[in-house]
Amino acid sequence: MKKYFVDDTIYFVRTKGSGPILLFAHGFPLDGRLFEPVIDKLASKFYCVVPDLRGLGQTSLGANGRNSHGVPRVKMGRFADDLAILGSEVACERGCKGAKVFVCGLSMGGYIMLEFVRRRPQLFAGGIFCCSNANADTDGNALSRTYLADTIDSYAIRTLADNMVPSLTARETPKDNPDVVATLRAIITSQKPQGVAAALRGMAVRRDLTDKLSKIEAPILVLGGESDVISPVELLDSIADAIPNSSRATIPGSGHVPPLENPDAFADAILEWYGRTFE
Ligand code: MLT
Numbered sequence: 001m002k003k004y005f006v007d008d009t010i011y012f013v014r015t016k017g018s019g020p021i022l023l024f025a026h027g028f029p030l031d032g033r034l035f036e037p038v039i040d041k042l043a044s045k046f047y048c049v050v051p052d053l054r055g056l057g058q059t060s061l062g063a064n065g066r067n068s069h070g071v072p073r074v075k076m077g078r079f080a081d082d083l084a085i086l087g088s089e090v091a092c093e094r095g096c097k098g099a100k101v102f103v104c105g106l107s108m109g110g111y112i113m114l115e116f117v118r119r120r121p122q123l124f125a126g127g128i129f130c131c132s133n134a135n136a137d138t139d140g141n142a143l144s145r146t147y148l149a150d151t152i153d154s155y156a157i158r159t160l161a162d163n164m165v166p167s168l169t170a171r172e173t174p175k176d177n178p179d180v181v182a183t184l185r186a187i188i189t190s191q192k193p194q195g196v197a198a199a200l201r202g203m204a205v206r207r208d209l210t211d212k213l214s215k216i217e218a219p220i221l222v223l224g225g226e227s228d229v230i231s232p233v234e235l236l237d238s239i240a241d242a243i244p245n246s247s248r249a250t251i252p253g254s255g256h257v258p259p260l261e262n263p264d265a266f267a268d269a270i271l272e273w274y275g276r277t278f279e
Contacts (some may be wrong), residue, residue, distance in 0.1 A: 023087050024048065028196075028221070038266050053079055076114075118212055148160070149204075160196070167255075170254055216244070
């Protein structure tokens, strides 16, 4: 993995390919390994930049991954700013300083992508909004996240994996593709409690960006799994309807993590959209 200074921490990043920069933002409580199965195919059209986001995977939290009382918390805007810094660094390194970038955000990564568009529209070429939503947390959800953040330790992360993994995949995935379940468990149980707590607290205070969807000018592909119970097909249909320049695709045989469950279909949907929209 490559290392990049981003703000006050060092980001661990997988890179591959050539063409426009495509920055990936993974879901919770995962890391860049989520996208590893799709990098090779997408590298035919994009320079893929797949980080472990602040506090997750190998990237450490840094002082700016804490609130003013020193409590771990990474807001979606901080993640989005980190991505913008990383994108700019990569663009300089590749001799295309100031170039616009594409963003692919899955679930928590989708919240981050919407913040990126809101904060840096001038940097945003287009994106893939995957298995996510534009809402803020309900009060109840925010309270549960904050409670979990306050009590999380390595044992609780194993319990979190037990509780989350069944809802992350399509019902058939554990039987048809047990490796996906093993990979998800391995990714989740390897996370550090303070990074998980920081992301939980950040998601709990995220804004409702529903009314910003109609203002997005750049092309967006809204992508989801056909059996995703967290971001169901109808929810993603309504998000695609709200974004003026959107396309919509649904990945068969997949729940909430299509890059792991059906990587070829996930990558093909992105390549097809890119070809149709930009070439
Ligand atoms: C994710 O996959 O990133 C989570 O489902 C997002 C969330 O907990 O809201």
